[in-house]
Amino acid sequence: MADSESALEVVGDPEVFQISFVFPNGDKYDGECTRTTAGVLERNGVGIHKTPNGITYKGNWQNDKMNGIGRLEHPSGAVYEGGFTNNMFHGTGTYIFPNGAKYTGSFNENKLEGEGEFVDSHGLEWKGKFLFTAAPGLQLKHTM
Structure with missing residues (x-):
């Protein structure tokens, strides 16, 4: 050429x-x-x-x-703030439930998955590993 x-x-x-x-x-x-x-x-x-x-x-x-990174708010009062991938909660984030309970930790395709902390509607703080609908070995955080 x-x-x-x-x-x-x-x-x-x-x-x-x-x-x-x-x-x-x-x-x-x-x-x-x-x-x-x-x-x-x-x-x-x-x-x-x-x-x-x-x-x-x-x-x-x-x-x-x-x-x-973003913040998704629902009229129910539920709020998610953290990482998103392809319209799903993914990565690190915080989800506040309508009843005031709060989860902060890892998400995998809209599921609570990995290390995280959960504060229930009574204010009790729990820490451990979350596997979507299960949390084996979850421990109550104790303040003295």
């Missing part, structure tokens, strides 16, 4: 847009987005998504899903 030139495509960061969008179901998103190669806008960056029934997510988005 004589004097052929390699064509290198320089790919930069996609342009970030600040939008306010209302979905057909009444959900509303205010925040950052980017345009895909197909020309579709998707949530990427930081934003707030609210539903008509009172669910609010404030936090990071990637590939049009809750990914990164």
Whole structure:
């Protein structure tokens, strides 16, 4: 081949847009987005998504899903704050139940899984390993 030139495509960061969008179901998103190669806008960056029934997510988005650090609030009073992966609680976080009980620790795909601390609705503090619906060897923290 004589004097052929390699064509290198320089790919930069996609342009970030600040939008306010209302979905057909009444959900509303205010925040950052980017345009895909197909020309579709998707949530990427930081934003707030609210539903008509009172669910609010404030936090990071990637590939049009809750990914990164965020806070999800339900009208029941339940609140999760921590890591998200593909719209699921994943990583370290805190979940406050509607009755005031609180779990802080590891989550794996929406499940309490790994080391964590649980404060029940009576204020008793428990610590140990959680395996979704079981917590073998859970110990009551004692203050003297």
